[in-house]
Structure formats: C-alpha cells, structure tokens
Amino acid sequence: MLLCVRERSISDSHNHSSLQRQFSHGHNQKVEERGSGGTRVSHFLPTSRRIVQFSNGKGPGPDARIIYIDGAFDLFHAGHVEILRIARGLGDFLLVGIHNDQTVSAKRGAHRPIMNLHERSLSVLACRYVDEVIIGAPWEVSKDMITTFNISLVVHGTVAENNDFQKDDGNPYAIPISMDIFKVLESPLDITTTTIIRRIVSNHEAYQKRNEKKNASEKRYYEGKTFVSGD
Numbered sequence: 001m002l003l004c005v006r007e008r009s010i011s012d013s014h015n016h017s018s019l020q021r022q023f024s025h026g027h028n029q030k031v032e033e034r035g036s037g038g039t040r041v042s043h044f045l046p047t048s049r050r051i052v053q054f055s056n057g058k059g060p061g062p063d064a065r066i067i068y069i070d071g072a073f074d075l076f077h078a079g080h081v082e083i084l085r086i087a088r089g090l091g092d093f094l095l096v097g098i099h100n101d102q103t104v105s106a107k108r109g110a111h112r113p114i115m116n117l118h119e120r121s122l123s124v125l126a127c128r129y130v131d132e133v134i135i136g137a138p139w140e141v142s143k144d145m146i147t148t149f150n151i152s153l154v155v156h157g158t159v160a161e162n163n164d165f166q167k168d169d170g171n172p173y174a175i176p177i178s179m180d181i182f183k184v185l186e187s188p189l190d191i192t193t194t195t196i197i198r199r200i201v202s203n204h205e206a207y208q209k210r211n212e213k214k215n216a217s218e219k220r221y222y223e224g225k226t227f228v229s230g231d
Contacts, residue, residue, distance in 0.1 A: 010227040023161030058130070060093035060150070068151045070137050072104045072161070072193070074113040076123035079191035083157040086185050089131035095149060096130050097137025107139070108161055114197070143179075152181065159187035161194060 022077045033076050055061055060066055070086045071097075073080055088094040098121050113120065121135045138145065154176040156165045165184065176182040 036123075040170070041090075064093045064150075065091035065092040065152045066093045067094055067152055068095045068097065068146075068149065068154045069156065070099065070134075071143070072099050072108070072113055073120050073124050074104065074115055074193045075196050076115075076120065076127075077191060077196055079157075079159060079179070079187065079189040080124075081127060081129070082188040083159075083185060084124075084127055084129045087155050088186070090155065090183075091152060093131045094129055095132050095134065095151065096114060096124050097134040097141075098124060099139060100136040103139050107164075114193070140174075141176050143175050146176065146179070146181070151176075154182045155185050156182075156186050157187040159190055161192055 060159070065085050067090050069084070084094065088172050098117065099107075101113060115123070117135065121133055124130055125133050134149075136195075145151070146154075154173060156173065164171060171177065173182050
C-alpha cells in the first residue's frame with residue numbers, strides 16, 4: 001500500500017510530465033542522452049522514491065477533517081468526478097483508496113479492471129478534488145487504517161458496481177459503521193464503469209454493422225458495373 005499526494009511544485013512540471021508517462025505506461029521508453037546522438041532504454045518501476053518525485057505535495061493539517069472514499073475507479077469517468085466532488089465538500093482533505101488489480105478482478109470478474117493500478121491511480125490523482133491517494137488500498141476499512149490516517153468520515157456513493165456496502169455480513173465498511181463514521185452519499189450521476197463498457201461494445205457493434213452494409217453496397221455496385229462507351 002502506497003500513498004501519493006496530488007499537489008506538486010510548478011517548477012517540476014516538466015519532470016512530472018515525463019514521470020507521468022513512464023509511470024502510466026509501465027514499459028520501456030527510449031530517452032535521449034544530452035550531448036550525444038544515442039539513446040538509452042529506461043526501465044521504469046514505480047518505486048517509492050520515484051512516486052515521491054512524481055507527487056511532491058502537502059499533507060492534511062493537524063485539525064483537518066479527513067474524508068475517505070475507496071473503489072476501483074476504473075475508466076475514470078464523470079460519475080467518479082461528481083462523487084469525489086461531493087465527498088471533498090464534507091471535509092478539509094479527501095483521501096482516496098484505490099484497490100489493486102487482484103482485488104478488483106476477484107470482486108468484479110477476471111476481465112477487470114480495464115486500466116491497471118498505476119493508470120487508475122494517476123487518473124484519480126489528477127482530479128482537482130483529490131488530495132491524496134492510497135495505491136493498493138485494502139478492501140476492508142480497518143480500525144488500524146482509520147487511526148493511522150486519522151480518518152473522520154468514510155463515505156460511499158449509492159451508484160456502485162456492487163452492493164457490498166449494504167450487506168449485513170461481509171460488509172467492508174463494518175468497522176466505520178460500528179464507529180458511526182460511515183455515510184452513504186447520493187450519487188449525482190447514474191453511471192458506472194460497466195455502463196461505459198456497454199456503450200463501447202454497443203457502439204463498436206453498430207460501427208461494424210455500418211461497415212458491413214457499406215461493403216455489401218460497394219460490392220453490388222462493382223459486380224453490376226458495366227462498360228459505358230464514350231461515343
């Protein structure tokens with residue numbers, strides 16, 4: 001589990017852009033050597049030192065009201081932004097927990113998440129309402145976690161991929177509920193990652209059908225084409 005804060009100095013913006021590309025892509029990149037015509041291969045790995053370079057910012061104040069919300073935040077969309085906006089308005093500092101790929105796959109299916117943990121973390125961190133993220137947050141919110149991060153309130157939106165937050169048994173928010181620091185927020189938008197995926201699949205199928213129809217029309221045209229004399 002790693003922490004990554006959002007704010008960073010303006011003077012490091014160029015280095016930040018380079019780090020963001022490497023951190024997001026997670027594969028080799030060719031970087032030009034200054035003063036030479038050659039290149040070197042950079043094997044970027046998200047170590048704690050490099051993440052600190054990427055996110056040089058401030059933490060919460062001593063009396064800050066810290067709000068915690070967690071999730072997969074896959075294919076970061078408007079629904080995510082809106083619930084984060086509401087959550088941020090409830091306190092002074094918004095801490096967002098992002099579940100790792102293994103947890104998301106176990107809860108939502110083998111083909112999820114679409115974006116890996118690094119990509120999802122950077123997407124959330126780029127949101128203006130987010131102050132800090134926990135990369136690889138635990139599925140269950142424990143008492144130790146609440147104490148460690150001095151969390152004042154744990155929140156969850158009404159629109160979600162599953163209803164675990166409503167269960168009596170196996171509820172990942174059982175501890176904050178028992179401490180009376182859990183609140184369900186009305187989600188402004190009825191949109192989830194699943195609805196986004198369905199739109200993509202539906203649009204892709206429509207695109208394929210249009211192309212098939214177009215190809216069939218062209219084929220009929222060329223098959224029925226005859227020579228036209230210029231006389």
